[in-house]
Amino acid sequence: MVLRVAVVGSGPAGSSAAEVLAKAGIETYLFERKLDNAKPCGGAIPLCMVSEFDLPPEIIDRQVRQMK
Numbered sequence: 001m002v003l004r005v006a007v008v009g010s011g012p013a014g015s016s017a018a019e020v021l022a023k024a025g026i027e028t029y030l031f032e033r034k035l036d037n038a039k040p041c042g043g044a045i046p047l048c049m050v051s052e053f054d055l056p057p058e059i060i061d062r063q064v065r066q067m068k
């Protein structure tokens with residue numbers, strides 16, 4: 001049986017799900033209603049997510065370990 005999956009929303013959750021599905025060989029369609037999405041995000045993620053999301057080290061601007 002051929003599986004086809006539609007993922008609605010291409011935020012971090014939808015994009016990650018679509019990537020995993022596509023890498024598993026499942027025909028995946030990712031739908032996003034707002035393609036000009038300029039999200040008001042601080043741009044920070046926990047350091048542990050770098051390896052979990054397999055992010056390339058060159059996109060890391062700086063590592064923050066403490067804040068006041």
Ligand SMILES: Cc1cc2nc3c(=O)[nH]c(=O)nc-3n(C[C@H](O)[C@H](O)[C@H](O)COP(=O)(O)OP(=O)(O)OC[C@H]3O[C@@H](n4cnc5c(N)ncnc54)[C@H](O)[C@@H]3O)c2cc1C
Nearest residue numbers: 009010011012013014031032033034040041042043044045
């Ligand atoms: C001001 C602000 C700052 C933030 N800063 C940070 C930060 O620095 N670091 C951090 O880790 N997190 C930050 N966050 C939180 C982070 O943005 C969210 O946790 C994250 O985006 C959630 O991901 P998501 O995929 O669940 O949802 P979303 O990112 O909200 O993605 C959902 C997507 O689905 C689309 N969608 C919805 N309905 C439909 C539909 N019917 N058809 C098609 N598309 C649809 C939307 O357009 C959207 O693109 C911040 C949030 C805000 C509001």
